[in-house]
Amino acid sequence: METEVKKLDIDIEQERQKAVELIKKQGLRVLVCNGTGCIANGSNEVMEKFRELGADVSILSEHDKMTTVPTGCHGFCEQGVLVIIPDFDITYVKVKPDDVEEIVNSHIKDGKAVERLLYTDPKTGNHVYKNEEINFYAKQTRTSLKNCGEINAECIDEAIAVGGYRALAKVLEQNNPEAVIEEIEKSGLRGRGGGGFPTGRKWRFTAANRGGKSYVVCNGDEGDPGAFMDRSVMEGDPHKLLEGMAIAGFAIGADEAYIYVRAEYPLAIKRLRIAIKQAEEKGFLGKNIMGSGFNFDIHIKEGAGAFVCGEETALIASIEGERGMPRPKPPFPANCGLFGRPTLINNVETLANVPAIIDTGAQWFSSFGTETSKGTKTFALTGEVNNTGLIEVPMGTTLREIVFDIGGGIRNGKKFKAVQIGGPSGGCLTEEHLDLPMDYDNLIKAGAMVGSGGLVVMNEDTCIVEVARFFMHFTQNESCGKCVPCREGTKNMLKILEKIVRGQGEMKDLDTLEELALAVKEGSLCGLGKTAPNPVLSTLKYFRDEYIAHIKDKRCPAGVCTALKVIKINEELCKGCTKCARNCPVGAIEGTVKNPHKINQEKCIKCGACISACPFKAISQA
Amino acid sequence: MSTQTSGVINFKKVDDIINSCGAKKSNLIAILQKVQDEFRYLPQDAITYIGTKIDELSPATVYGVATFYAQFSLEPKGKYEVKCCDGTACHVRGSMPVYTYLTQRFNLQEGKYTSDDGLFSVETVSCLGACGLAPVVVINGKVYPQMTTDAIKIIIDTIIAEENEG
Numbered sequence: 007m008e009t010e011v012k013k014l015d016i017d018i019e020q021e022r023q024k025a026v027e028l029i030k031k032q033g034l035r036v037l038v039c040n041g042t043g044c045i046a047n048g049s050n051e052v053m054e055k056f057r058e059l060g061a062d063v064s065i066l067s068e069h070d071k072m073t074t075v076p077t078g079c080h081g082f083c084e085q086g087v088l089v090i091i092p093d094f095d096i097t098y099v100k101v102k103p104d105d106v107e108e109i110v111n112s113h114i115k116d117g118k119a120v121e122r123l124l125y126t127d128p129k130t131g132n133h134v135y136k137n138e139e140i141n142f143y144a145k146q147t148r149t150s151l152k153n154c155g156e157i158n159a160e161c162i163d164e165a166i167a168v169g170g171y172r173a174l175a176k177v178l179e180q181n182n183p184e185a186v187i188e189e190i191e192k193s194g195l196r197g198r199g200g201g202g203f204p205t206g207r208k209w210r211f212t213a214a215n216r217g218g219k220s221y222v223v224c225n226g227d228e229g230d231p232g233a234f235m236d237r238s239v240m241e242g243d244p245h246k247l248l249e250g251m252a253i254a255g256f257a258i259g260a261d262e263a264y265i266y267v268r269a270e271y272p273l274a275i276k277r278l279r280i281a282i283k284q285a286e287e288k289g290f291l292g293k294n295i296m297g298s299g300f301n302f303d304i305h306i307k308e309g310a311g312a313f314v315c316g317e318e319t320a321l322i323a324s325i326e327g328e329r330g331m332p333r334p335k336p337p338f339p340a341n342c343g344l345f346g347r348p349t350l351i352n353n354v355e356t357l358a359n360v361p362a363i364i365d366t367g368a369q370w371f372s373s374f375g376t377e378t379s380k381g382t383k384t385f386a387l388t389g390e391v392n393n394t395g396l397i398e399v400p401m402g403t404t405l406r407e408i409v410f411d412i413g414g415g416i417r418n419g420k421k422f423k424a425v426q427i428g429g430p431s432g433g434c435l436t437e438e439h440l441d442l443p444m445d446y447d448n449l450i451k452a453g454a455m456v457g458s459g460g461l462v463v464m465n466e467d468t469c470i471v472e473v474a475r476f477f478m479h480f481t482q483n484e485s486c487g488k489c490v491p492c493r494e495g496t497k498n499m500l501k502i503l504e505k506i507v508r509g510q511g512e513m514k515d516l517d518t519l520e521e522l523a524l525a526v527k528e529g530s531l532c533g534l535g536k537t538a539p540n541p542v543l544s545t546l547k548y549f550r551d552e553y554i555a556h557i558k559d560k561r562c563p564a565g566v567c568t569a570l571k572v573i574k575i576n577e578e579l580c581k582g583c584t585k586c587a588r589n590c591p592v593g594a595i596e597g598t599v600k601n602p603h604k605i606n607q608e609k610c611i612k613c614g615a616c617i618s619a620c621p622f623k624a625i626s627q628a
Numbered sequence: 629m630s631t632q633t634s635g636v637i638n639f640k641k642v643d644d645i646i647n648s649c650g651a652k653k654s655n656l657i658a659i660l661q662k663v664q665d666e667f668r669y670l671p672q673d674a675i676t677y678i679g680t681k682i683d684e685l686s687p688a689t690v691y692g693v694a695t696f697y698a699q700f701s702l703e704p705k706g707k708y709e710v711k712c713c714d715g716t717a718c719h720v721r722g723s724m725p726v727y728t729y730l731t732q733r734f735n736l737q738e739g740k741y742t743s744d745d746g747l748f749s750v751e752t753v754s755c756l757g758a759c760g761l762a763p764v765v766v767i768n769g770k771v772y773p774q775m776t777t778d779a780i781k782i783i784i785d786t787i788i789a790e791e792n793e794g
Contacts, residue, residue, distance in 0.1 A: 043760050046771035083760025231715030234757035269661070269699050270756050272769065310657050311698035313754065327656035329696040345654075388717035388759040395760050426716060460759075462716045476719055480754060486696075 011181060015297030016289070018166075018175035025167035033071030034114065036060075037090040039155060041079030041241055042234075042273055044086035048103060049076075052087050055106035072114065075164075078242015080155035081396035082142055085125060090137060090155070097137040098123040128392060128414055141393075145412050147374060148398045149382045150198075150358040151235070154242030159277050162284040165245035171290050173364035174249050177256055178298040186257040186364065187213060193368035194380030195360075199225055199316070199353030200431065200457045200533070202379070202446040208350065209257055211340035215348035216259035222251050223344060223351045225321055226267040226274070229313040230429030231480065232460030235384035236354035238396050240267065240274035243358070244281035248291060250357035252302050253364060258350050261301045266321050268309040278306055313430075313484035317532045318343075318351045320486065331486045332532035353458075355384060375401035379445035383456065389426075389463035392417050402443040405435060409463055420465040424548070428457025430477045430484075431537030433544030434470065453544040455537070469566035470549040471556050474542050475503040481538040491529030495522050496538055503542070508569040511557040520546065565627060571612040572628045577602040579624035586616035586625060637671045646681055653684040656693055660700060669704045670694050698753075706742045706749035708787060711766040715755030722776070723763035727752055729777045733784065747791065748784075 029035075038044075038053045053074050060072040080088045085099035089109065096119060098109060105123055112118045124133040125140050134140050148154075157164035165171070177186050191206030212220065224247065228236040239247055251263050267275050282304055285291040293301050307325050314320045315330040322344050324330035343349025359381060363371045372380040379401040385408065388394045392414035399408065405425060409415070416422050424434045433454035435442070442448055449455050464473065482496040499522050502515045523539030530536050546553060555561050562570040575586070575595075580602040587595040587603060594610040597603030605616070617625045645662045649655040656678070663674050675694055679687030694700045712718075712727040730736075730750045734743035742749040758764045761773030765780060772783060 042756075042758050042771060043773070046758060046761055046764070046773045083758070086760075228757065229754070231719075231755035232717045232759055233755070234759055237757040270753065308658065308661060309697075310661065310700060311753075312696060324657065325654065327653040327693070329693055386717075386759055388762060389720050394717070394762075429716065460716065462720060464720060468720055473716075473720070476716070484754075 012298050014179055018172050022166055025163040028163050029167050032073035036074050037077045039080045039088040040076035043083035047086040049087040051103040052101055055103045059110045075158045078154040078159045079238040084394045096135050099125045142412055146397050147382050147400050149362050150355050151398045154238055159242050160280050170245045171249050173361040174252050177253055178296055183257045189368050193363045193371040198355035205356055212348050212350040213258040220260040220348040221344045222255045222260045222263035223349055224251055224265040225351055225353045226265050227309050227316045229316045230458040230460050232388055232462045233386045233458040237271050237274050239354050239358045241277050244278045246358045246361055248285055250360035253360050255302045256300055263304045264307050264325055266307045314486045314534050331488045376445045378447050385459045385461045387413050387461050390417050390465040391463040401445045404441050406440040416465050423466050424464045426462040428455040429460045430480050432457045433540045436548045467564050469562050469564040470545050470552045472507055472566050474545045475507055477541040478503050489530045489535055491526050492535030495526035506556050507567045509560045568612050575603050576624045579622050581622055585619050589615045589619035637673050641666055642674050642677055651682050669701045706747050708748045708767055710750045711753045713756045713764040714752040717759035718763035721762040725777050726775045726780050
């Protein structure tokens with residue numbers, strides 16, 4: 007293999023300097039989050055307002071110009087729209103279009119921060135000015151998300167200015183694919199899509215088939231409900247992903263690549279298309295990249311809504327234009343993948359970690375994390391927690407730090423009950439796991455998995471059995487139907503769970519559930535079936551008493567399951583005003599004026615309309 | 629041109645789409661997506677047509693693909709496509725009451741996803757990736773955050789009022 011150093015026809019450092027100069031010309035940079043979350047909260051209108059006011063140059067005292075920069079997701083979706091002015095070292099939260107004028111007049115013109123738009127620490131009640139001092143960010147280490155929220159994703163110069171494509175230039179110059187693979191192996195990077203397979207080893211397997219046509223495929227089919235880190239990278243820093251793919255292509259000897267993106271992410275698709283075009287124009291993608299002789303083309307394939315396509319062989323089938331059904335392995339994609347050619351499939355977050363590893367070194371990367379799980383991991387922190395959003399922490403961070411420090415604890419002062427991790431393939435973690443260092447192996451031991459990194463926090467008001475039913479409904483719906491144990495097993499497991507939440511379960515159902523779970527796990531071809539029973543198994547392990555309460559006592563401890571709710575009128579409090587009876591949509595409430603009313607439990611549909619209608623708080627749900 | 633009684637489709641449009649994407653099996657999903665954008669659903673005739681037009685495919689294969697993916701609909705969707713996210717985060721924060729409100733309001737049930745006037749179609753989707761804003765509803769691509777039954781009612785009322793004015 008030729009390994010002599012190549013002279014590239016561009017100097018990436020010079021390009022970076024040029025880009026930095028360009029950005030300096032923007033004057034005062036006002037970063038407005040333009041991720042899906044903040045757009046929904048009105049960030050486009052906020053930007054519009056800044057631009058409108060920024061055109062009036064006279065207001066800008068020190069800066070001769072102000073530029074409003076739309077950025078990718080900052081992760082702190084809860085507090086959107088986020089506005090950051092780096093020169094003033096300040097972060098504004100929950101900004102509405104009407105607030106913009108005050109920010110411009112008071113802060114940009116007079117240098118006085120607008121206190122009411124600052125983040126308030128829920129514990130101390132103090133205003134927080136700086137981004138890094140907000141607890142949500144303070145405990146994070148952002149690698150793959152590093153530039154998300156700091157650069158304009160639709161402008162390649164902004165990416166270059168922060169070191170974009172430097173790692174690609176480095177590997178092309180050194181011209182040693184083997185060394186690239188070694189570096190990735192040394193870094194200890196493991197697949198971030200769920201499985202946790204060592205990335206370097208996967209690269210090596212695929213590279214062993216070097217010579218003919220081979221492909222790189224990026225799995226952007228982020229189907230796990232409750233996970234959106236890949237979306238954020240694709241929307242916020244698409245060039246990092248493209249660079250990671252090009253490096254992978256160079257290492258394994260591929261000249262063509264596909265990014266498979268779910269159709270539910272239209273903004274990601276749009277930004278990736280722009281990024282690919284810009285990179286091609288710069289000569290960072292396409293033919294003879296940077297004069298090195300290396301060719302690499304990236305195409306985008308839109309998914310069409312099938313969870314199973316996150317499985318690599320199903321994804322390949324889908325790119326080929328077929329029903330997205332998994333194929334038996336072996337042959338592994340590394341030997342026979344897309345269009346029958348050797349194919350390297352990596353997830354978005356995995357590839358987004360590659361440029362930093364090459365640029366800064368494997369040693370730096372592996373300084374984060376635990377013995378067997380290196381680097382940082384993004385988690386989508388959602389559910390009943392104060393600060394929801396996207397976070398990135400070193401592997402091995404405990405659940406307590408994530409939920410209570412970064413997440414700011416449970417909302418409305420409720421009690422922590424459990425965390426569902428890893429989506430429909432994952433499991434539940436409980437209070438006893440709060441101090442468990444989260445990495446691939448520890449989570450597997452606890453009966454859960456890192457998965458894609460969705461973390462849904464649940465409080466005392468969440469019914470665990472209902473959650474298990476929810477996930478089983480999801481996997482049953484998404485089972486492609488190829489393997490009988492998965493197709494029929496999930497259906498029957500769902501039936502039993504539905505029976506239990508309706509209050510018609512029997513104790514022997516629990517044994518049947520466990521039996522079926524085993525059959526589905528053992529008898530399925532792909533990860534979907536192999537992991538589908540996990541939520542049921544882990545909740546049965548940690549919350550068996552809740553299942554038993556539904557079955558034996560016909561009671562839902564969290565008061566969620568409709569069929570098990572009982573709504574009652576307290577006769578002592580009822581004044582007989584008849585308001586409840588008039589509000590009941592099914593005429594289930596009987597009684598005469600000025601006499602206590604009664605609910606006919608057979609007719610009652612438990613909608614709760616009477617509870618909100620009662621002026622005397624005499625009606626409650628048990 | 630077909631002379632069916634129920635909705636004659638414009639085959640020229642389908643042809644243009646096939647040509648713009650490239651008449652290859654690997655482009656099938658993209659072709660179907662564009663056809664659905666054009667007609668708001670996948671007309672049976674279009675499926676058969678694509679299956680005969682592309683050499684590597686048969687109408688049965690195209691039908692197989694069209695029914696496999698959740699995005700494709702074989703019946704016309706409403707003018708307003710309402711997607712209720714029922715991902716985990718939305719689910720635990722109360723997406724189901726919002727969905728139930730919509731199905732009741734438009735008198736929908738299993739197998740019937742479009743309102744009688746053809747104005748609204750309602751479906752659940754699993755995770756739109758806006759979990760920080762749960763529960764989320766998307767109407768024709770616009771994301772509405774932190775939905776409640778009261779909030780969705782106002783949104784639907786507004787859309788209907790605009791429709792009546794226009």
